[in-house]
Every structure is written in C-alpha cells, then in structure tokens.
Amino acid sequence: MQTQTLSSHAPAAYGNNSIAALAKMGEVWKERAQVKNEEFEVEMMYSDVYDDFLDRLIPFHQHPRYGELGDEMRTKILSSGWIAYNEKTIDIETKIISPICNEIIYGTLPGTHDETIKWLAAQTLTDEAYHVLMVINTARMARTQRGLLDLRLPSFDLVNKIELEAAKYSENWQKKIVRACACIVSEVFISDYLSLLSDADGVQPINRITTDAHRKDELAHSGIFRHLTKEIVRHLTPRELAFFAQMLPRPMRWFASQELSVWETILQQLDYEHTKEVIGDIRAEAEVALFRVDFSELIELAEETGLLDTPEGCDSFQAEGLLEKVTVQ
C-alpha cells in the first residue's frame, strides 16, 4: 500500500481461520452464485398491474401531499423510486465494490497477497457484474413500461460523500482506506438494503424476485468481507490501523442519506407541482435517516477485529452516533 508499511507485503499466514473460512466460501461459489442460474425472463414476468416499488421506501411517503397524489403521478413516483434504487445499486457495484476487488486481485491492499483472497475477490467481481446486468434489465423494463426512458438522475449522495472524504487526504494509502471502508460497510450492509424490497408483498414480482436473488449473493459477500477485513486489519501498520478504525463507521451515515437531491431532480422531471414544498419539508426534518439503519453488524465486525479496543475506533463510532458514549464515573 505504501513504502512505510512494515507488513503489507508479508503473505497472509496459511492455516489462519479467516483464510480457511474464505477457502470454504470459494468452494461453494459455483453452487450458490446467481450468475450460474438461468437468466430471469424479465419481459415475460413484468406486469404493469403491480407497483414497481413500495410507498414506504419513498422518503416523503408520510408527507400530507403524498396522500393527495393521483394514481398516475403516484405510479410514476414509485417507478422512479425503483429506477433510483437500481441506479444506486449499480453505483455501489461499479464505483464502490469493484475497484476494491481489483485492488485485492492486484494485491495492492494490505493483507491481500494470498491466492485464496484473490480467488474470492475474482468470484465477487463476477457476482457484482451479474448484479449490474440484472438491475439494468429490470430497470430498463420499468423505464419502458412507465414512459420513463428519459429520466436522468444526478450522482448519489453516497458516492459524492466518498469522493469528498477521499479528497480530504493527501496520501494515497489514506484514500485507499477511505474507499476500502466504504466497500466493507457496503458489503456488510447491502443485504439489509436489498431485503427492504425482497421481503415485500404486493410489489412487482420480478422486481422482488431479482432483488432477492441479488440479496442471496450479498449474504455470502457479507461473510467474505468480514473475513477479508480481519486479514486487512491484521496487516496494517499502527498508523494505518488508527486511520482505518477512525474511518470505518463513517460510511454508515453516507448510506443513510435519503438522497433528497436525487428525489428533487426526479420530481422536477415528473413536473410534480409541489416538489419545492415536499423536498423542503423533508430536508428540514432529516437529510440522513440513521435511525432507519441497522448497524449492529458493523459494530460486531469492529468488535471482532479489535477496532473498538483502539481509542480512535471507540471515539469515531461514538462520534458517528453508532455507539453510546461511555461516561467514566
């Protein structure tokens, strides 16, 4: 990662628990990977009788104006919500996860020289490429069926925040840790994000089925990234470790963004007359909905890797609102 790293070029120890667990995960890939299954017949399964998305996933669904919507506008808002959900998924896969998988394949992150780790990163990269294809197929169907082919979304808060954070630091190893932490948090958290829709009744069946297929792969990725994180952390220098511990909880807040700028742009393009009022009211309430996010797995990971035993980790998890402040009597 950088020249002053003492141990980043040391091969990961064979026989350690994480490498053994990763090897087992690699062996079951061909049975569990969704890319090995028959492709979904999206066009055959799509039906415009169903809503494409859930009201409760629209950040302003509790606003009084939402109840006043006519059927046509409500349907377009829901389909736009599905398109945004998918485009955000594409960003997560291509801008957040895949670059880190490539770093691992090249062994340019600490603790990633092991061949088993590279094998798992290549499998993950294959999964993510397939997820992008699934997501593009289903979003394209909704765009075509609902007259939304021209809808254009701006970049997501999540991606903007990662870029802004990475730009704050001058050293390349710091930028890499910012991106690695965003990737780890995504992989630990994305199956929850997907289960918001995969568990929903009454929504477009193909949207639910493909999201559930994606979620199944992501449950495996969550385990993979937990072990990968342990390997990475084990190979950090004290200076890198302190920075990593400080950075790990931050992406949680970026994930919890309600993406109100994206929504404002969508509503403007749909010519919704109360855009300013609705977005203004929600923005005044909360841009970030941390209270809706379950971050218990991230805390578990921080505990397992010893990051919460470091003063930097402990302070940062508290400062981000993920841990209660412990007051010393």
Ligand SMILES: [Fe+2]
């Ligand atoms: Fe994925």
Ligand SMILES: [Fe+2]
């Ligand atoms: Fe993933």
